[in-house]
Structure formats: structure tokens, C-alpha cells
Amino acid sequence: MTKTFKGRDIISIHDFSREEIEHILKVSKDMIPAARGEKRNLSLEGKILSTIFFEPSTRTRLSFEAAMNRLGGSVVGFSDPEITSLKKGETLADTIRMVESYSDVIVLRHPMEGAAKLAADFTEKPVINAGDGAGQHPTQTLLDLFTIWTEKKDIEDKNVVLLGDLKYGRTVHSLAYALAMFGANLTFVAPEVLQMPKEVVEHVERQGGSYTSTNALEDAIESADVLYVTRIQKERFPDPAEYEKVAGMYRVDNEILTNASKDIIVMHPLPRVTEISPEVDTTEHAIYFKQAFNGVPVRMALLALIFDVVK
């Protein structure tokens, strides 16, 4: 069943049904011309979005700001806790109370898991979660889904390989869940110590999703439609030599992509370090910069739905 989007908080991907996500994807597609600046859309003129970022995330913040501006709305906000009153120990409670009187929708990023839910519980204004610690980052998941859907025409039955740090990377947890909900076939490729946690795997199973786990990238990408790469962080390994070995094993370059179908798309939430070789950037496979752009139409769609200016 589709609930109304008007005034709704966007806290977790788990709050949405498949039908609702499909609707968001369709609206996102309609937003592309305006997101590119090819068409004027002033449907949110006079509305103000506040971005309150208790930890920096330039890409997410800029993408929200671009989305609001492309819809004719305005943005207020801060992104550097060092130079604001937060440094003086202002609480989330007081901050939310302040910004709710300045704006019509609040985009929040906070290092504490559960912060977005907490904020949403205490303000009448809609809250959009732009990442809360190890918790949720639903707009990232939506733009990832949108990218697969637009590039591959569908999500159901597509073979999606999730590669890298599957244990700690929150983006891949929400994405795995959402992909399973859409009936994609999942392959988890990671060194054993960084494999997908059991809770996430069970979530996938409960969605009726099919998956396999392996540590061999070469075999996994043979039949893949999508290769989703995440960063493996050095800090996860006590032994630097072990890290180098693992990082080397999973570096995506043109050579390893010769094992894959010519239509495979390579995605990455960015920022990328060394896990994708720059030589891949100029190939047809590289979709990660387009993926980053997709954050704009998807966030425009959410804002338009929340303000009830599209159906």
C-alpha cells in the first residue's frame, strides 16, 4: 500500500514498500531535465530547506542543496560543527528547535545512530536522514536503486555483485535489503573477515532474495549486470600487509573487467581511493559519476513528494 508522501519523514529505507520506492524512482526520472538545468521547475519557490550537518559530507550536502535550488527553493544551513554553536555543546534538541522555526524541511546528518529518528519524533517539520552514524542513509540507497533501474531498465532478476567491505559499510546493508525486495540476485564478494553480517543476510532472506557469498571476484563478475564497489578501510586490518593483500585482490581494473559481460556497469558511492583504477573511468562501464549526479533528481523527487507538488 502506498501511504501519502506529504509531510513524511525520510528516515530509513525500511519505511518504504516496494510500490512506494517504484513511485519515487518514476518521479525521479521525470526530474532529470530540471536536474540538468534544461527545464525550469519552480514548484518549491518560497520554501526553505535547512541542512544541519553535525559531521561533514560535502557530496550529500551539495546534492541536497542543488536539488532544492533546482526546484526554486532556498537553502539555509551549516556543515562545520567546529565553527557553530555546536562546538559550545549545543544539543541536537536545541538545534532542531531552532531550525524548525527557520525552515520547512530539515536535512540532518549526525554521527549518532538513531539521531534522525529522534529529531523526527520531536519536530512537526519533515526530517530527511542524510546519514546517522552506523545507521541509515536512505537517500543514498534510493539513488543507487535509481541508477541500476535507469541503466539496466529493471532491477528484478538482475545479477548484482556487492564488493568490498560488506561488514561495516552501511550503504551496502541498506542496498542489499532494497535489492532483495526488488528481486535482484545478489553476490557478496568480500574477504571472509569483511563479509556481509548475518542480520543483513537474514533480512535479505526474509525478503525472499537469493544470494551467494564468495571471495573470488573473477568468477562472480562473469554473469554480473552490476558491480557495486565499496572502499575497504585500512583501519579494519591490524596488519598493514594483510590490508595491502586484500586491497590488491579486489582492485577493479580493465583487466579484471575482461572477465565480465560488455554491458556490466561499475558503481561506487564515492569518494573512491584505489579500489577502482582510474583507467576504468573512460570505459562504458564506469557509471559512478552519473550515479553521483543521480543524487540530484532523486532528492528533488523526494522534496517534491514531501511538499506534495507532484503526485
Add this chain to the structure above:
Amino acid sequence: MRVVEGRAFFRGRFEECCIGIENGKITEIKKILKGDERHSFGSNYILPAGIDIHVHFREPGRTHKEDFRSGSAGALCGGVTTIFDMPNNDPSIVDVRTYQEKRRIVGSKANADFGLYVALKENSSTDELSKLGCPFKVYMTGTAAGLGFGEYDRLGEVCEGVGGDRHVGIHCEDKSLVGSGERDLEDFLQVRPNEAEMAAIKRVIKSTDRKIHICHVSAKESIPLLENPRLTSEVTPHHLLLNMNSDLEGFGKTNPPLRTKSDQMAMWEALVSGKIDIIASDHAPHTIEEKEQSFDVAPSGVPGVETSIPVMLAYVKRGNITIERLINAMMERPAEIMGLNKGRIEVGMDADLIAVDMHNVTKIRGDDLHSKCGWTPFENWEGIFPLATFLRGRLVAKDREMQETGKGKLVLGDEKP
């Protein structure tokens, strides 16, 4: 050997395993264990059982509201195996004699493990009291039992007199800032303002260098003061979940009062971030008749020992707090603060366990609870009640019904006074 099997919270994460229990203690934790008595919970959670360091079970003296049997049965059915009972009884628990008398009365009735507080007043015989090994309570404002601490100048000396390693919990509201004649919940906040709590905590910090536990923090102005490393603190579920705008009228009257929405949110933030250490229920039952009286005469206090874990687990499910932080706040840290061999699933610890199915969400109803008071401020709220509760390895409650009674032991203080 008894074996409890499920997905246990062990070394900071959930693992499917078997917990072996002998003589009430956890002796082994392994993937597979054989045992002559087996309790299997499949992939449901096994958590350490709750420890509630702040309850009022009303015995001796006001057993029409609650007694040790009913209170501790509620505790077990709500997943709490250890409680610490407050001293505002009739007679008040203020010296060795009243303590030992209470110990004798409640000892055989306790279904859960327990500790008993003694109230400290300005003229307490601290040398004698320190030998009891019990926890202590200071009321900075008057109580119905006349336990208010008189001369604040004596506060440091008395708290230090009972010994630095004893637990001292303080109800912080400065009596010079507390009034009377309250008409409703909003008015009650004028009568017992945020400043009263903040001023009292400041005074406590100035009065002594020893460690102090701040009971039921409720005002947002108090939070920065809690960063003092000598202080630990608790918040109640009702201060997290309710505010002065609730429609509970006299049923929502409690000390300290339900405050504003903004205070409520600050409590959540402080709890989740760890500035407030633990959750305690401040279970303080009064009968429906007593609470229905006009607001100014209705007694202060709300029940909560049986609902605190269930209602908070429902908030874990909603995504407001992680299960890890909740376990820390309701099991691990209370055990550390009281110095108990409980609160964690580890070899050598007491086998106090609860089994929880996170999908088993039910509506909380006063009629289903064990308290004699017969009501709850969380009527019709969602709760996740434990499937089973184990006290030192014994299955004492199952599906919210008692299985074994009278197995509670004194956990802090002299076993043979």
C-alpha cells in the same frame, strides 16, 4: 548442566550459541553444548536480564499499593531479575534496626534478587550504617515519609561518612526552589522547575569529592553537569517518553515532574550518547483511587518496573536507540554501578538471562501487569515482553507468567545481618 540456547549478546555482538549453567552461574559458552535441561529459543535474542536500581515496592507499610511479592513478580515478567528498593517505607528505613526489620520481612517474599537502600539524613549514624554494605539514598527535598535531608551543609560529610565505595544515589531537587499548590501537569513544572534540579546537582558537586549517582535526571540544564567524571546518572522511561502535555492528569504526577518536549528530547540525546549512564524505572505505584484525587493531593509516582524493558525494546525496533546501547544502559552499566556479578553473558557471571523475540510486539495494558496498582502510564503503548526470564539459571517467568517464586536473594550488603 542447564543449557539456554539462542542468539546471545556475547562480547559485544549477537552469536548463535549455547550458554551452559551450573550452580546459577554461566560456566560455558559454546556453539554446541549438551545438557540435561535445555531451553532453546532458536534465533531469538538472549540478553543479560535487566537490573533496575530504583524501585519502590512499598513494603513494609503501604502494601495496598504494592508489596515485595507483586513488585518482584512484575520485575521478572518484564525481564528484570535484580531490583534495588527505596527506603521511603513505613517505618522509614533509616538505621540498622529498620533495615534489618525490612530485610526480615521482605527476604522470603522476593521473587527477584534485591538490594535495600537506607536513607541518609543530616544526623545519620554513618559509622554504623557503613557496616551494612547496603546502598544509600539522599532526598534533597521532603518526601511523604519525611525523609528530606535537612542541612545541606552536612551533605558532604554524611555521604563520605558511609565509605567511599558505597553507592549513594541522590534525588536532586533543591528544596528552596520547590513550591506547592500545583493544579495540573503544566503548573507542576512551575512548582518544581528545572532550576531546582540543576541547582541541587551543582550543590552535590560542590559538597563532596566522592562519587555520586544522580537519580532520575529530567531537566535539560542538568545534562552538561553530568560530564563530571565523579557522577553517574539515570533517566526513567517516563521522562524519556512523556512530557507535561500528556493527558494523564494526576496519573502523570511524579517527582521530578514530567517536563517539556524539549527536555524530553534532551534526555534521549543524553541517553543515546552516553552522557546519562543508565535507565531505571523509579517504579512508584499508587492505586487508581489515590491518583484520581484532585491534582494537588494526588501522590507523586508512576509504576514502571514491568514495562521499562518492553517499552524500550519497542523503541529499539523503531530505530531510536540501538540494542547495544540499550543493553549497556539497562544491564551492563547498572551492574557496574552497583558492583554486581551480573549484567553480562560471560563465563563466571550469574546466569540472569532473558529471551526476546523482537517481532513479538504487543499492546501494554495495566490489567496484564503484576503490580497491585492496576494501571500504567503506557496503556496501549507497544511493548516487547521477554519470552522467558532466568534468575541464576532458573526459569522464573515464561510468557509473562511466574514459574518459580521466592528465589530472590540479597545481592548487596551482609547476607546475615
